[in-house]
Amino acid sequence: MNIAVLGYGTVGSGVVEVLNTNQDSINKRAGQDVNVKYVLDLRDFEQDPIQEKIVHDYDIILNDDEIEVVVEVMGGVEPAHTFVKGALEKGKSVCTSNKELVARHGAELMEIASENNVNFLFEASVGGGIPIIRPLHNCLTADEITDIKGILNGTTNYILSKMSHEGLDFDTVLKDAQDKGYAERNPEADVEGYDACRKIAILSSLAYGKQVDFEDVLTEGITKITKSDIAYAKKLKAGIKLIGMSKKLGHDVYAMVAPMLLPESHPLVGVNDVFNAIFVKGNVLGDVMFYGQGAGKLPTASAVVSDVVDAVKNKGSNIMASWKSEKRVLSDVKKSEQQYFVRLKGAGREEAVKKTFGEVTFVSISDEKDETAFLTGTMPEKEYDEKIAGLGEVVNMIRAEL
Amino acid sequence: MNIAVLGYGTVGSGVVEVLNTNQDSINKRAGQDVNVKYVLDLRDFEQDPIQEKIVHDYDIILNDDEIEVVVEVMGGVEPAHTFVKGALEKGKSVCTSNKELVARHGAELMEIASENNVNFLFEASVGGGIPIIRPLHNCLTADEITDIKGILNGTTNYILSKMSHEGLDFDTVLKDAQDKGYAERNPEADVEGYDACRKIAILSSLAYGKQVDFEDVLTEGITKITKSDIAYAKKLKAGIKLIGMSKKLGHDVYAMVAPMLLPESHPLVGVNDVFNAIFVKGNVLGDVMFYGQGAGKLPTASAVVSDVVDAVKNKGSNIMASWKSEKRVLSDVKKSEQQYFVRLKGAGREEAVKKTFGEVTFVSISDEKDETAFLTGTMPEKEYDEKIAGLGEVVNMIRAEL
Numbered sequence: 001m002n003i004a005v006l007g008y009g010t011v012g013s014g015v016v017e018v019l020n021t022n023q024d025s026i027n028k029r030a031g032q033d034v035n036v037k038y039v040l041d042l043r044d045f046e047q048d049p050i051q052e053k054i055v056h057d058y059d060i061i062l063n064d065d066e067i068e069v070v071v072e073v074m075g076g077v078e079p080a081h082t083f084v085k086g087a088l089e090k091g092k093s094v095c096t097s098n099k100e101l102v103a104r105h106g107a108e109l110m111e112i113a114s115e116n117n118v119n120f121l122f123e124a125s126v127g128g129g130i131p132i133i134r135p136l137h138n139c140l141t142a143d144e145i146t147d148i149k150g151i152l153n154g155t156t157n158y159i160l161s162k163m164s165h166e167g168l169d170f171d172t173v174l175k176d177a178q179d180k181g182y183a184e185r186n187p188e189a190d191v192e193g194y195d196a197c198r199k200i201a202i203l204s205s206l207a208y209g210k211q212v213d214f215e216d217v218l219t220e221g222i223t224k225i226t227k228s229d230i231a232y233a234k235k236l237k238a239g240i241k242l243i244g245m246s247k248k249l250g251h252d253v254y255a256m257v258a259p260m261l262l263p264e265s266h267p268l269v270g271v272n273d274v275f276n277a278i279f280v281k282g283n284v285l286g287d288v289m290f291y292g293q294g295a296g297k298l299p300t301a302s303a304v305v306s307d308v309v310d311a312v313k314n315k316g317s318n319i320m321a322s323w324k325s326e327k328r329v330l331s332d333v334k335k336s337e338q339q340y341f342v343r344l345k346g347a348g349r350e351e352a353v354k355k356t357f358g359e360v361t362f363v364s365i366s367d368e369k370d371e372t373a374f375l376t377g378t379m380p381e382k383e384y385d386e387k388i389a390g391l392g393e394v395v396n397m398i399r400a401e402l
Numbered sequence: 403m404n405i406a407v408l409g410y411g412t413v414g415s416g417v418v419e420v421l422n423t424n425q426d427s428i429n430k431r432a433g434q435d436v437n438v439k440y441v442l443d444l445r446d447f448e449q450d451p452i453q454e455k456i457v458h459d460y461d462i463i464l465n466d467d468e469i470e471v472v473v474e475v476m477g478g479v480e481p482a483h484t485f486v487k488g489a490l491e492k493g494k495s496v497c498t499s500n501k502e503l504v505a506r507h508g509a510e511l512m513e514i515a516s517e518n519n520v521n522f523l524f525e526a527s528v529g530g531g532i533p534i535i536r537p538l539h540n541c542l543t544a545d546e547i548t549d550i551k552g553i554l555n556g557t558t559n560y561i562l563s564k565m566s567h568e569g570l571d572f573d574t575v576l577k578d579a580q581d582k583g584y585a586e587r588n589p590e591a592d593v594e595g596y597d598a599c600r601k602i603a604i605l606s607s608l609a610y611g612k613q614v615d616f617e618d619v620l621t622e623g624i625t626k627i628t629k630s631d632i633a634y635a636k637k638l639k640a641g642i643k644l645i646g647m648s649k650k651l652g653h654d655v656y657a658m659v660a661p662m663l664l665p666e667s668h669p670l671v672g673v674n675d676v677f678n679a680i681f682v683k684g685n686v687l688g689d690v691m692f693y694g695q696g697a698g699k700l701p702t703a704s705a706v707v708s709d710v711v712d713a714v715k716n717k718g719s720n721i722m723a724s725w726k727s728e729k730r731v732l733s734d735v736k737k738s739e740q741q742y743f744v745r746l747k748g749a750g751r752e753e754a755v756k757k758t759f760g761e762v763t764f765v766s767i768s769d770e771k772d773e774t775a776f777l778t779g780t781m782p783e784k785e786y787d788e789k790i791a792g793l794g795e796v797v798n799m800i801r802a803e804l
């Protein structure tokens with residue numbers, strides 16, 4: 001079985017390395033030999049043995065009937081979308097790690113794959129090496145999924161973990177993460193939550209069966225989280241995590257990416273550094289969690305290659321037709337209920353707070369003497385907005401489930 | 403598609419409940435309607451609508467060609483083994499939650515299933531509702547598994563968690579667990595590690611491809627763990643967990659069930675109460691962990707029903723031929739390397755310990771003044787045995803990876 005790899009960057013070279021390292025066991029599991037025939041890249045790699053497989057023209061791959069599986073690890077929407085669509089229409093299966101592509105065109109590409117009796121597989125697009133797409137699709141089939149909460153971005157989890165363990169500021173830790181190569185020079189996609197947003201859109205589409213458009217998902221990043229927030233969280237025996245979440249309540253589906261206070265005993269709070277984890281609740285299963293390395297060359301490549309094995313094993317039958325292109329209209333997150341941790345400007349505001357919010361939990365830290373901080377009860381966000389409006393300036397608000 | 407359920411106990415009634423609760427989505431995912439035609443039980447259930455499906459004679463099920471899937475949730479080796487074998491030979495797929503059956507006869511039953519082009523599926527036999535069998539078989543296909551560590555028994559994890567959080571004795575907590583129904587009146591299978599032993603044998607067979615006999619797995623329970631051990635562990639910033647572990651080093655495979663000290667930062671240490679988790683290391687993937695409810699009526703039934711969905715979807719093709727009946731001869735655990743936490747009788751033995759073990763970490767707690775406790779470096783168990791022999795009476799030894 002001949003395959004082609006589109007893109008010889010970090011993940012692409014990882015895919016070649018994994019196929020070489022575990023050649024025997026991969027071939028055994030796939031049921032036949034898996035051979036990389038072409039690698040598409042604009043660059044040449046003169047010092048690398050891969051050079052003999054490098055092609056610069058995608059049509060060579062597209063028009064070679066010997067290529068049965070295409071691995072797309074270029075990233076970005078175009079030209080990946082055109083390339084993938086072309087391959088599927090030619091009867092080639094595609095395995096991708098490209099979350100932008102899956103979030104935007106997943107339903108369409110699964111449909112084209114199904115029509116052509118091939119597969120469009122994307123295990124690596126969420127959670128890197130963590131098996132999550134296949135478990136959601138193939139394992140949790142006895143359940144109605146009611147709740148997903150994920151730490152879906154390693155960079156932001158590294159930053160929040162380090163802020164929490166070492167009592168440092170966001171800016172200091174971001175710089176450290178950039179120096180270590182955990183964060184990009186332009187960190188926006190990570191720290192503003194855009195990366196997590198695409199991933200929760202994919203998971204929500206999969207869990208609830210219709211296309212969730214990532215543009216519809218309320219997205220807040222971690223740039224406003226300070227070391228005072230973390231000190232308050234500790235007082236509340238809580239951790240702050242950037243959570244991509246979605247939940248189904250009756251006919252309503254809510255989705256959001258935002259920093260969140262969770263109790264220290266919650267399994268997600270124990271997920272530190274660059275690790276990712278996805279917590280899923282089923283109506284009969286209860287809680288399960290999938291944990292592992294959410295990024296990195298070899299873990300991500302491992303997930304891509306497991307898709308290649310599936311594509312080879314299931315040649316001629318479509319195994320992954322999982323959500324419809326019909327749009328899932330998300331319900332207004334302002335109707336979604338949770339608690340709110342609030343830092344109000346000005347000390348001594350307890351009576352006013354109690355008058356407005358009823359029973360709350362007040363909390364204080366020695367570093368912030370000029371504010372009144374509290375945790376509300378559970379209420380719709382709309383109700384919180386209305387109540388807080390009368391109380392003056394808010395230094396910060398973080399959603400909570402404590 | 404008609405199915406029969408063998409045994410209307412906790413899991414069996416759970417399977418019927420899950421099929422009723424999520425009927426629509428299960429039928430959709432299975433691609434056809436799943437109907438329980440018979441329930442085999444020795445008892446009658448006059449007040450329960452299930453009574454109209456109750457049969458007492460297995461031959462009715464075996465000889466009914468309409469029955470295509472048999473759910474075996476009786477437990478125990480016989481008559482389960484005879485019933486399951488008979489069903490597979492008649493061309494019926496079997497889904498089971500029975501760890502004794504899978505540990506003892508898994509390879510044989512998978513072979514018979516394969517010869518008859520049906521499936522023998524057993525997701526619920528390890529980790530209850532946690533997807534672990536299918537992920538190991540279908541997801542981690544790009545990797546060589548090098549290491550498995552599992553909290554595989556909810557009862558012992560509940561006991562150790564409560565001892566740790568509340569500073570209580572083993573006997574006190576066991577009694578509480580029995581009162582709450584988390585532990586049997588005869589708790590031996592749980593507290594002596596026999597249950598975990600069968601489960602690690604299944605996982606090891608699956609990960610390394612040949613039959614690991616559970617009788618070959620060194621098995622120690624938690625009955626010797628005291629509140630002093632836990633106090634020492636806290637001083638070492640560690641937790642004590644009953645771990646079913648196996649590892650592959652070159653051509654050697656080691657397997658063991660024993661209490662173990664792991665660092666507080668290890669994801670398994672955060673797994674509390676009756677929850678289970680399985681931590682897996684792959685040579686390219688790195689670490690992944692699967693977490694959830696390892697027992698209980700509905701979580702276990704959810705896993706069984708997900709197997710039923712797979713059996714229905716994959717009618718006519720064998721999807722689970724995963725380990726050979728050829729025996730995997732385990733290597734002598736005395737050659738396996740780890741650290742050892744040792745409590746030596748008598749205070750002030752530090753010099754003798756250092757002379758024998760070289761560099762160690764001494765630790766003391768106020769409750770145990772008449773002993774010398776220390777953590778060794780990493781060495782084969784045989785070397786530890788030889789060294790400790792000259793040092794007098796050992797109050798307790800617990801293996802460690804710190």
